[in-house]
Amino acid sequence: MIPVLLRSGHRSGGSAVRDLANASRLWREADGPVVPATPLYGIPPRGAGTGEVESLFSHLLTLSYEQRLSPRQVVSHVLPGVEEKLGVLATCPSHKVGWAWDRHAGKEMVGMHESAARWVRVMEAATGLTGLRFSTLLPLELLTTGNLITSEERVCLDCLAADKASGEKPYGRLLWRLRPVTCCPLHRKRLLAPVCGRTGRAAAADYGRVKLSGVCASCGSIGHRCSKQEPGDAGPDEVWRAEQCLRVLAALPSIERSGPAPVRTAVRALCSGRGAVSSLAFRAGAPKSVLTQWLKNEEWRLSFEQLLDICAVEEVDLAELLQGRVVASPGAAGLAPSRVRRRRDPVDHEAIRSALALAVTEERSVTDVARALRVDLATLAKHRDLYVPVREATARRNAAAEEARHLAAIQKVETMASHLAERGKRLTHRNALREGANRFAPSSVESVVLSVMRTALGGRKANGPAVAARLGPRYLQRISEAAGRLRPEIGEAQIPLPLQAD
Ligand SMILES: [Zn+2]
Numbered sequence: 001m002i003p004v005l006l007r008s009g010h011r012s013g014g015s016a017v018r019d020l021a022n023a024s025r026l027w028r029e030a031d032g033p034v035v036p037a038t039p040l041y042g043i044p045p046r047g048a049g050t051g052e053v054e055s056l057f058s059h060l061l062t063l064s065y066e067q068r069l070s071p072r073q074v075v076s077h078v079l080p081g082v083e084e085k086l087g088v089l090a091t092c093p094s095h096k097v098g099w100a101w102d103r104h105a106g107k108e109m110v111g112m113h114e115s116a117a118r119w120v121r122v123m124e125a126a127t128g129l130t131g132l133r134f135s136t137l138l139p140l141e142l143l144t145t146g147n148l149i150t151s152e153e154r155v156c157l158d159c160l161a162a163d164k165a166s167g168e169k170p171y172g173r174l175l176w177r178l179r180p181v182t183c184c185p186l187h188r189k190r191l192l193a194p195v196c197g198r199t200g201r202a203a204a205a206d207y208g209r210v211k212l213s214g215v216c217a218s219c220g221s222i223g224h225r226c227s228k229q230e231p232g233d234a235g236p237d238e239v240w241r242a243e244q245c246l247r248v249l250a251a252l253p254s255i256e257r258s259g260p261a262p263v264r265t266a267v268r269a270l271c272s273g274r275g276a277v278s279s280l281a282f283r284a285g286a287p288k289s290v291l292t293q294w295l296k297n298e299e300w301r302l303s304f305e306q307l308l309d310i311c312a313v314e315e316v317d318l319a320e321l322l323q324g325r326v327v328a329s330p331g332a333a334g335l336a337p338s339r340v341r342r343r344r345d346p347v348d349h350e351a352i353r354s355a356l357a358l359a360v361t362e363e364r365s366v367t368d369v370a371r372a373l374r375v376d377l378a379t380l381a382k383h384r385d386l387y388v389p390v391r392e393a394t395a396r397r398n399a400a401a402e403e404a405r406h407l408a409a410i411q412k413v414e415t416m417a418s419h420l421a422e423r424g425k426r427l428t429h430r431n432a433l434r435e436g437a438n439r440f441a442p443s444s445v446e447s448v449v450l451s452v453m454r455t456a457l458g459g460r461k462a463n464g465p466a467v468a469a470r471l472g473p474r475y476l477q478r479i480s481e482a483a484g485r486l487r488p489e490i491g492e493a494q495i496p497l498p499l500q501a502d
C-alpha cells in the first residue's frame, strides 16, 4: 500500500490547509526581528551545513507543508508582504518573488544569481533564519559560472527511503539539482527524474494536493515509491564527480569566505613548472588563453565543469582547491575530462553572413544561427549590420507570441466564467477547478487572470489587486474588457481595475 499525503483543503469541510485569513493574522500578530514573524518561522532546512543540504525550493515546500498552507498561498500571500516590508524593489519582473516561482522546479530560486538572492532575503526575513544562501549556489557566484541547475527535480530513491525509515519527511537535496551530479554519491546509483508509475490517476487533484519534494505529485506516494524506473549503477567517474559536488556544498560557507583569489593561487601552484599552464589546459580540455586570462583576472570565471575537469586531471579535491589548498583526491586517478576540447575550425564569415541574412525571413534567432554554424554569439555580432536586425526581429516575434498567450489565457478564463455563469455558479478558483476541459494549473497565468477578473467583477475576497501589479497595463486593460463582456451574465457591479502605467 502506498501512503498518500493529505490533500489540501480547497474543498469545503475537514480542511487540512489552514484558512489563509488565520495564517495572515498569525503573521501580523507575531513579533520578529526583521519583519513581523510569518507562519514560516524558525524551521531550518534539513541537512544544513552538510553536502546533503535541502534546496531552497524544497525548503519552501516543506515550510508550507508544516504550516498546512499550500506553497501557492505562501508565495502569493505571505512572501509578497514580507518583501514589501523589506522595501526591496524588483528591478525586473523575473526577479520578483512569487513570479513563476515553481517554473522549472524553482530553478531560479536555487541558482547563483540575482533572483536566488532575492528569494534568500525574503525567505530569511519570513523564517527568521540565517544562512539560507547555503541552500542555493549563491556562495559560488564570484567563483564560477555555467548553467549549473537542472530544470527538473531528480531524486535518489534510496536516500528518500532512508528519510522515510528515519521517520522524517523526504526532502529535495540541493546536490540533486546540480547538473554535473548524475548519481547519488552515497548510494552510487543514478539520480532519476521521477515518473509516476501508477496508472489510471488523473492529475485532477494536482491543484489541491500538498506539494512536497520527494513526494509524487501525481499519486502522492512518499519517496516516489510509485516509480517503476530502475536507477542504474553509477560508474566510478560519476561517483567521484558527485562526491566532489557533495564536498563543495558542505564547504559552501568557507568557500564563500575565501573569495576568488585563493583558487588562482592554488592553480598557479599546480602550474609552477615551465609550460605547465599549457599542459594543464590541454589535459583539462580548456583553451590555454582562457586559463591564462582566468589566472590573471579575478573577474574571469571558469565554468564549474571546467574546474571539475582540472581537479580530475590533477587528482585534487575541488572543495579544497576553491579555498586555495591543493589536496589529493585519489578517486580521480585516470579520469578523462568530461568536456570535449573545442575544435578550432576556421570561421566561415560568408556562411555567417548568408545565414544571418536568411534568419529574419526564416524566423530564426541569433542563438539558432550560432548553434547551427557552431560559432559563438561574439563571432556573429561582428557582422553587426545583419546581427542587430535578426535580434530585433526575434524580440518582435517574442512580444507577439506573449501577446497571443495573454489573449489565449484571457479567452480561456472568459469561456470558463461564462460556462459557470450559465449554470448559476460563482466565479471562484474552486469552481474553476471543476471545469474539466478548461481547468488550469495553480501557478499558471490563467490563475492570475482569474484572480484579477474576479476582482474586476466585484469579488471582494479575490486577491486581484495584489496580483494585478504583476501584469502590465495592456494586459489589465484586456481583462477589464473581458470582465465588461461577462458582467451582464454575472450580474454584479463591476469595479474598475487600478489601471496605471508601470
Ligand atoms: Zn542516495
Ligand SMILES: [Zn+2]
Binding pocket: 195, 196, 197, 198, 216, 217, 218, 219, 220, 221, 226, 227
Ligand atoms: Zn506516483
